[in-house]
Amino acid sequence: MLIGAHVSASGGINRSIANGEAVGADCIQIFIGSPRTWRSPELTEDTIRKYKDALSGSRSIRDVVVHASYLINLASSDAELFAKSRSLLMQTVTAACAIEARGVVLHVGSHKGVGVDLVSSQIRDVFEEVQDELRGSSRTKLLIENTAGAGGTVGGSLSDVRMLLSLPEKRDRLGFCLDTQHLFAFGYDFRDHEILDMVLQELLECIGTIDCVHLNDSKTLPGGLHDRHENLGEGEIGLVALRELLRHPMFSEALVILEVPGDGKGPRFQDVELAKSILND
Ligand SMILES: [Zn+2]
Numbered sequence: 001m002l003i004g005a006h007v008s009a010s011g012g013i014n015r016s017i018a019n020g021e022a023v024g025a026d027c028i029q030i031f032i033g034s035p036r037t038w039r040s041p042e043l044t045e046d047t048i049r050k051y052k053d054a055l056s057g058s059r060s061i062r063d064v065v066v067h068a069s070y071l072i073n074l075a076s077s078d079a080e081l082f083a084k085s086r087s088l089l090m091q092t093v094t095a096a097c098a099i100e101a102r103g104v105v106l107h108v109g110s111h112k113g114v115g116v117d118l119v120s121s122q123i124r125d126v127f128e129e130v131q132d133e134l135r136g137s138s139r140t141k142l143l144i145e146n147t148a149g150a151g152g153t154v155g156g157s158l159s160d161v162r163m164l165l166s167l168p169e170k171r172d173r174l175g176f177c178l179d180t181q182h183l184f185a186f187g188y189d190f191r192d193h194e195i196l197d198m199v200l201q202e203l204l205e206c207i208g209t210i211d212c213v214h215l216n217d218s219k220t221l222p223g224g225l226h227d228r229h230e231n232l233g234e235g236e237i238g239l240v241a242l243r244e245l246l247r248h249p250m251f252s253e254a255l256v257i258l259e260v261p262g263d264g265k266g267p268r269f270q271d272v273e274l275a276k277s278i279l280n281d
C-alpha cells in the first residue's frame with residue numbers, strides 16, 4: 001500500500017512530483033489538463049521527459065494515477081455528448097500511457113434517469129476500446145470509481161460496480177477505485193460491522209484486488225448521496241471505520257489517495273501523515 005494525495009499539476013505535470021513530496025506522499029493523483037473543460041490533455045515530448053526525470057529522481061513518489069475529466073459522461077443518451085466523452089477519455093488514456101501511470105480514474109457518468117440498462121452497451125463499447133489501447137502500454141489500467149449516487153450517476157451501488165466491471169468480455173485492463181466518502185454517502189454505513197463485512201464480501205466477489213482508494217472522511221451522513229469530502233477523523237465516518245475497511249488484504253497493493261479539503265487548498269502534510277499513522281500500524 002502506498003499512501004499519498006491528489007496534488008496540483010498546474011504549470012506542467014512535472015511540477016506535481018515536487019507538490020507530492022511537499023505533503024509527504026508516496027504516490028500522487030493528478031489531472032492532465034483541466035478537469036472541467038473539453039480541451040484535449042496533450043503532453044509534449046519535453047514535458048514527458050521533464051516529468052519522467054522528476055519522478056525517477058524523487059526520493060518518495062513511487063507511483064502516479066491520472067484522474068479523468070469530470071465532464072466525461074459515457075452513460076449519456078445524447079449522441080454528441082457521448083462522442084465527445086469517448087474522445088476525451090481516449091486522449092486521456094493515451095496521455096496516461098505516455099507517462100506510464102498506474103491508471104486512469106473515471107467517473108462513468110449519469111444516465112439522467114433513462115436507466116442504466118439502456119446505456120450499458122455503449123459503456124461496454126468504450127471499455128473494450130480503452131482496453132485495446134491499454135494493452136499496448138506497459139501497465140496502465142482504466143479504474144472505475146464508485147460515485148455518491150446523485151443525479152442518476154452510474155456506479156454508486158456495489159451492484160452497479162459489479163455490472164460495470166463485468167461489461168468487457170475480458171477484464172485485463174479494467175480495475176476499480178474505491179472512494180470511501182462516496183461509498184458512505186451512497187448509504188453503505190460501514191461503521192456498522194455487518195455492513196462492513198457485506199461491503200468487503202461484495203468487493204471480493206466482483207473485483208478481488210483494489211488498485212486505488214480515494215481515502216476521504218464525509219461531511220454528510222450515509223444515504224444523502226452528497227459528494228462532500230472531509231478531513232480524516234473530522235467527519236461522520238471517523239478513523240476507526242476507515243482503518244477497519246482498509247486493513248483487508250485486498251487493499252494491500254492499492255494506491256491510497258487523499259482528496260480531503262485540508263485548510264481549503266487540499267491535502268496537507270499532516271493529512272498524509274495521519275493517513276499513514278492509521279494504516280501502517
Ligand atoms: Zn473521482
Ligand SMILES: [Zn+2]
Binds near residue numbers: 182227228
Ligand atoms: Zn468525491
